[in-house]
Amino acid sequence: xxxxxxxxxxxxxxxxxxxxxxxSVMLEQSLxxxxxxxxxxxxxLPPYDVSAMDGYAVRSADLVQVPVTLEVIEDIRAGxxxxxIVQPGQCARIMTGAPVPQGADAVMRVEDTQEISANLIQVxxxxxxxxxxxxxxxNMRNGDVVLTAGTEITPxxxxxxxxxxxxxxxxxxxxxxxxxxxxxxLEAINDPVDMNKIPDSNTYALMAQVQAxxxxxxxxxxxxxxxxxxxxxxxxxxxxxxxxxxxGTSVGVHDYVRxxxxxxxxxxxxxxxxxxxxxxxxxxxxxxxxKVPEMDVAPRCADAFxxxxxxxxxxxxxxxxxFVAPALRRMMGHSRLFRRTVSARLAHSLKMRPGRTEFVRVxxxxxxxxxxxxxxxxxxxxxxxxxxxxxxLLVMPSDSTGLAAGAEVTVQLLDGTAYQNETNIRE
Amino acid sequence: xxxxxxxxxxxxxxxxxxxxxxxSVMLEQSLxxxxxxxxxxxxxLPPYDVSAMDGYAVRSADLVQVPVTLEVIEDIRAGxxxxxIVQPGQCARIMTGAPVPQGADAVMRVEDTQEISANLIQVxxxxxxxxxxxxxxxNMRNGDVVLTAGTEITPxxxxxxxxxxxxxxxxxxxxxxxxxxxxxxLEAINDPVDMNKIPDSNTYALMAQVQAxxxxxxxxxxxxxxxxxxxxxxxxxxxxxxxxxxxGTSVGVHDYVRxxxxxxxxxxxxxxxxxxxxxxxxxxxxxxxxKVPEMDVAPRCADAFxxxxxxxxxxxxxxxxxFVAPALRRMMGHSRLFRRTVSARLAHSLKMRPGRTEFVRVxxxxxxxxxxxxxxxxxxxxxxxxxxxxxxLLVMPSDSTGLAAGAEVTVQLLDGTAYQNETNIRE
Numbered sequence: 001x002x003x004x005x006x007x008x009x010x011x012x013x014x015x016x017x018x019x020x021x022x023x024s025v026m027l028e029q030s031l032x033x034x035x036x037x038x039x040x041x042x043x044x045l046p047p048y049d050v051s052a053m054d055g056y057a058v059r060s061a062d063l064v065q066v067p068v069t070l071e072v073i074e075d076i077r078a079g080x081x082x083x084x085i086v087q088p089g090q091c092a093r094i095m096t097g098a099p100v101p102q103g104a105d106a107v108m109r110v111e112d113t114q115e116i117s118a119n120l121i122q123v124x125x126x127x128x129x130x131x132x133x134x135x136x137x138x139n140m141r142n143g144d145v146v147l148t149a150g151t152e153i154t155p156x157x158x159x160x161x162x163x164x165x166x167x168x169x170x171x172x173x174x175x176x177x178x179x180x181x182x183x184x185x186l187e188a189i190n191d192p193v194d195m196n197k198i199p200d201s202n203t204y205a206l207m208a209q210v211q212a213x214x215x216x217x218x219x220x221x222x223x224x225x226x227x228x229x230x231x232x233x234x235x236x237x238x239x240x241x242x243x244x245x246x247x248g249t250s251v252g253v254h255d256y257v258r259x260x261x262x263x264x265x266x267x268x269x270x271x272x273x274x275x276x277x278x279x280x281x282x283x284x285x286x287x288x289x290x291k292v293p294e295m296d297v298a299p300r301c302a303d304a305f306x307x308x309x310x311x312x313x314x315x316x317x318x319x320x321x322x323f324v325a326p327a328l329r330r331m332m333g334h335s336r337l338f339r340r341t342v343s344a345r346l347a348h349s350l351k352m353r354p355g356r357t358e359f360v361r362v363x364x365x366x367x368x369x370x371x372x373x374x375x376x377x378x379x380x381x382x383x384x385x386x387x388x389x390x391x392x393l394l395v396m397p398s399d400s401t402g403l404a405a406g407a408e409v410t411v412q413l414l415d416g417t418a419y420q421n422e423t424n425i426r427e
Numbered sequence: 428x429x430x431x432x433x434x435x436x437x438x439x440x441x442x443x444x445x446x447x448x449x450x451s452v453m454l455e456q457s458l459x460x461x462x463x464x465x466x467x468x469x470x471x472l473p474p475y476d477v478s479a480m481d482g483y484a485v486r487s488a489d490l491v492q493v494p495v496t497l498e499v500i501e502d503i504r505a506g507x508x509x510x511x512i513v514q515p516g517q518c519a520r521i522m523t524g525a526p527v528p529q530g531a532d533a534v535m536r537v538e539d540t541q542e543i544s545a546n547l548i549q550v551x552x553x554x555x556x557x558x559x560x561x562x563x564x565x566n567m568r569n570g571d572v573v574l575t576a577g578t579e580i581t582p583x584x585x586x587x588x589x590x591x592x593x594x595x596x597x598x599x600x601x602x603x604x605x606x607x608x609x610x611x612x613l614e615a616i617n618d619p620v621d622m623n624k625i626p627d628s629n630t631y632a633l634m635a636q637v638q639a640x641x642x643x644x645x646x647x648x649x650x651x652x653x654x655x656x657x658x659x660x661x662x663x664x665x666x667x668x669x670x671x672x673x674x675g676t677s678v679g680v681h682d683y684v685r686x687x688x689x690x691x692x693x694x695x696x697x698x699x700x701x702x703x704x705x706x707x708x709x710x711x712x713x714x715x716x717x718k719v720p721e722m723d724v725a726p727r728c729a730d731a732f733x734x735x736x737x738x739x740x741x742x743x744x745x746x747x748x749x750f751v752a753p754a755l756r757r758m759m760g761h762s763r764l765f766r767r768t769v770s771a772r773l774a775h776s777l778k779m780r781p782g783r784t785e786f787v788r789v790x791x792x793x794x795x796x797x798x799x800x801x802x803x804x805x806x807x808x809x810x811x812x813x814x815x816x817x818x819x820l821l822v823m824p825s826d827s828t829g830l831a832a833g834a835e836v837t838v839q840l841l842d843g844t845a846y847q848n849e850t851n852i853r854e
Contacts, residue, residue: 006854027616031635047622052809077652078611078738081623097612097625097809098736134809146812149531154843155639156815159632159740163811166853185506185524189454190593195474196508198524205586208458212582221466225504231458311505311523313586329846336846342769343797357854380479383566384590385573395852410852416581418845419756419763425822427433427784 004276005409006322006357009283012269016285017305017327020173020241025163030153032214033171034333039147041140042164049100050078052132056091056113056121057104060129066135072119076101086427090122100133105263108130115220140164152334172333175241177217179206180233182247182257183311201313201384202246209320212415213328217244228258238264238304241331244297244324247311254399257308258282266306268408274398275322277315277381281306311383318359321412339412342372342392346409350394352401361390362411366424373411381421391417430701431751432825433784436710438694440496441764444732444754447668454588457580459608459641460598461760462496466574469591477505479559483518483540483548484531487556488605499546503528518548521638527560534559535577567591579761599760602668604644606633607660609674609684610738611652614804628740628811629673636747637671639842640755644671665691665713665731666756671751673739682768684735685709693733701783701825702749704742707820709735723814745786745820766839771798771821773836778829785825788817789838793851800838 004012013240022036051057057076062068070091076082082101086092091108092101100107106127114122140146146160155173161169187197189204202221210217218240223233230378234257235241239330245257264269271282286304307324309316326337344364352358363372378384392411396403403409433438434577450464476485482505489495497518502508509528513519519528519537527534533554539550567573573587580598614624616631630646637644638849650660661684673683688711689695698709713731725790734751736743753764771791779785789800800821803813805841820840823830830836 007850010850027631028634031638043620043622046625052807072689077612078610079652096611097619099623112542135808138805138807139810141810147815152843153635154815154841155635155744156811156817156841158635159744160630160815161630162616163626163740165620165626167616179610182507183524184766185504189589189594193470193592195470196526197506201586203590204589205582207455208516208580208582208585211458225506226535230573256620268447277830302743317582317586323845334846338842338847338850339839340845340847341851348541357852365675378565380561384583384586385566388574388581388821390583395854397853412852413767413845414566414581415761415845416763417753418767418840418842419761420765420767421763423434423437423765424768425784425839 003272004322005268006273007273008212009273010323010326013283014330015328016269017331018303020175020331022170023173024168027158027167027169028160030169030171031154031155031158035147035149035151035153036170036172036333037149037162038145039164039166039312041142041144041146043142043161044137045139046134046136048136048311050134051094051096051098051107052101052134053107053109054096054105055094055109055132057086057094058099058104058106058108058123058127059086059088059104060127060131062088063123063126066126067122067124069116069120069122072121078391081111091275098143105129105133125331126192133270148245150333151195152336171399174215175328175331177210177215177242177244177328178220178240179203179210179217179236180220180237180243180245181222181227181246182230183222186222188218188222199392202311202316205313205317205384206244206246206320209317210324210328213325215328225256227260229257230256231264234260234264238266238306240304241304242328243304243306244309246309248315260424261306262309276356276358277312278310278319279315280308280310281319281323312379313384314361314381314387317387321393321414338427339414341410341412344373344409346403346405346407347372347374349403349405350375350396352396352400354401356398358396360394360396361386362392362394364391364411366422373409430699431697433700433702436697436700437750437753440710440750441757443696444757445730446760447602447758449597450600451595452598453462454585454594454596457588457598457739458582458594462574462576462578462580463573463597463599464576464758465589466591466593466596468569468571468573469567470569471560471564472566472590473563474564477561478521478523478534479561480525480527480534480536481523482521482534482536482559484513484521484527485518485533485535485550485553485554486531487558489515490550492555493516493553494549494551496543496547496549499548512854524772525675532556532560533650536851557646562711577760577762581765602755602758604637604642604669604755605647605667605671606630606637606644606666607647607650607664607670609650609657610827611654613649615649626655629736632670632740632744632811633673633747636752637755640752642755645801652732654683654687657683658691661687661691665693665733668729668731669755670733671736672733673736673743683836688733698735700829703783703785705737705746706741706742707735708746708750719810737808740811741788741808741814744814748820748841766841768837768839769798771831771836771838772796773798773800773832773834774799774831775832777802777823779823780829781826781828783825785823786823787823788813789819790816791818791820791838793847798838800836817841
């Protein structure tokens with residue numbers, strides 16, 4: 001099999017995975033989920049014309065010539081209903097959100113009036129019909145769809161759900177994800193330190209990447225390089241919607257992962273992608289109907305997906321970002337699948353070997369002209385610190401032999417970058 | 428009191444709040460928290476020179492003239508220790524991560540060799556000393572500080588913590604946050620629909636904004652416009668680290684929030700900020716030592732902070748983004764306090780009234796030249812749907828009277844925008 005381009009491999013993955021079924025969730029637990037149903041307004045909002053300001057409900061026709069003195073006939077608070085009709089030469093004191101009384105057609109802000117006595121004010125500016133009045137139904141009209149299935153539930157969406165008094169709703173289920181590390185060289189986190197072993201960081205870095213998507217994964221631990229043990233672990237992992245296996249999928253003679261996965265009925269879709277870091281990366285599907293009966297614990301017969309990720313911690317994390325995260329997000333109903341990108345200028349030159357897309361770990365700073373990207377240092381895929389320090393992944397096209405300092409580049413933002421040190425705004 | 432500029436008000440807030448104390452957390456629960464201690468390496472990593480590739484450990488001096496045939500003397504897997512010394516004319520088959528045997532000083536990747544027989548290979552390219560060898564301590568050296576206090580725990584950082592086998596660590600505590608809505612006009616989410624009332628969306632939109640920062644807030648409910656009831660609720664809220672009160676802080680005659688807060692001992696730092704949406708916005712501090720005894724439930728005497736947010740749902744959310752989120756993040760130990768910004772071109776002209784910083788809700792698209800921002804429609808602060816649809820807040824400087832289509836603008840990214848629809852990368 002030839003090396004796939006990154007975008008081809010992404011397409012294969014995203015065409016394979018499907019939206020999961022829906023489940024019910026409480027409003028308080030819904031942040032970040034995706035709606036699986038349309039939501040309709042349950043009334044007009046505002047239910048009638050209301051004031052947008054603290055001020056006086058007036059008849060605009062009274063204010064064609066100013067200054068003019070108006071009689072204050074009542075006080076209308078938010079939550080009150082007006083008791084009187086505003087006649088020519090009259091007005092009503094009104095609070096933000098309170099109903100505009102009959103007769104009045106505009107609101108004069110309190111700052112633009114002068115109190116003459118307890119029930120007399122002077123107005124010195126003219127005003128148009130409808131000024132500072134929020135018309136009935138401006139926000140939403142009874143029965144209209146205000147949120148469609150497929151909407152990601154952000155704080156603003158939760159505000160809308162509360163407005164239409166939805167306390168429970170249908171959202172797409174989260175995938176059940178299992179994480180497995182493989183290799184005799186690995187030392188589990190609770191094992192004593194053995195200088196001849198490598199601490200298993202992949203289990204936890206992948207755990208955190210899955211958690212960052214709102215999913216709590218199951219950690220299966222470490223399978224040794226033994227076909228029977230590996231088979232036992234992989235069988236267990238295939239009971240989940242998605243199994244992430246790190247290590248053991250390269251071309252080396254001691255790698256049993258791919259043959260064992262295939263023996264269990266998984267159809268491998270690809271196992272080579274032209275990217276760095278990232279080699280080897282495998283993806284396979286266990287079709288629901290092909291699952292061996294004793295493995296299919298869930299009542300449904302959905303497909304299971306296996307990602308064979310590199311053993312190198314940085315490679316494993318980068319492959320997760322480019323392939324696994326978009327797949328998990330699609331399964332949860334998201335339409336935004338890929339990492340947010342920003343344009344940046346390169347702080348220094350970069351040399352590349354063409355032929356594969358390269359993801360360079362960079363830190364971002366900001367100057368007058370925008371973002372500046374600089375490498376976090378060594379790009380060795382064994383150096384996880386370079387990933388921990390990175391704000392983003394600079395994407396070098398596969399036909400590039402390098403870039404000069406100052407070149408414009410595209411950077412995918414990583415976790416932790418939703419916020420920044422400086423406001424970078426001009427007031 | 429004069430209107431404060433946004434940056435001045437942010438400075439007042441951020442100078443008032445302090446870092447909270449530390450607490451212990453398990454690795455599995457640590458994502459997004461901030462380290463309150465330095466973390467040191469517990470060994471050299473790699474513990475010795477290891478192979479960066481699947482291939483053959485060779486003596487680079489043997490390969491000055493190629494092609495050359497080498498004898499394969501052993502097989503070294505990751506986790507194995509080499510049993511032999513590589514002599515001139517010899518090599519060892521080696522897996523990624525396995526120790527480079529004595530005598531060898533470089534690794535030739537398997538793809539660049541040809542197998543002649545079971546224990547003979549032909550090498551056709553030369554190689555430099557150290558090629559594809561990861562030297563001892565490249566990742567980290569025993570005893571070195573690998574992560575400093577103040578580091579936000581991202582997936583990459585969790586990989587490092589697992590590498591040095593930290594299963595539990597000190598992180599800054601999260602603030603306890605209480606949310607209170609005020610106003611006779613409000614209808615609670617479980618109340619029957621009353622056309623004369625306004626559904627309380629602020630409680631839930633603010634809840635979600637707090638949740639998005641990793642904090643589970645306490646919802647106090649709705650206080651009516653009654654001084655005694657308000658005082659009871661505010662007293663309860665001041666037992667928390669941070670109290671968010673929405674509604675009731677304007678200049679209207681029926682607003683009891685500010686006087687009641689001040690009566691309870693809170694020193695108001697400001698109550699007017701030159702921004703839109705956003706009026707009125709108040710901020711106050713209840714100093715720990717000034718707390719009335721029966722209110723101080725916690726053993727410590729830390730300050731409590733009160734934000735009086737506007738009753739309009741959009742205004743309340745924007746004020747949260749600009750003032751409350753940075754404060755909560757500082758208390759949790761973050762150094763990144765402000766929303767990520769991107770540059771965009773304006774899709775259409777925008778008119779502004781100068782004199783205050785304006786935050787315009789926009790959607791972002793992407794074309795060949797970068798981001799394009801367009802208004803989500805009505806900018807009325809009562810229209811929460813415009814916030815739910817927004818990708819970001821376009822910041823209009825206070826001296827601007829408007830911008831033409833195509834103007835370059837700064838947009839703060841909102842929740843839900845860590846991912847995007849298209850990859851926007853060139854492979």
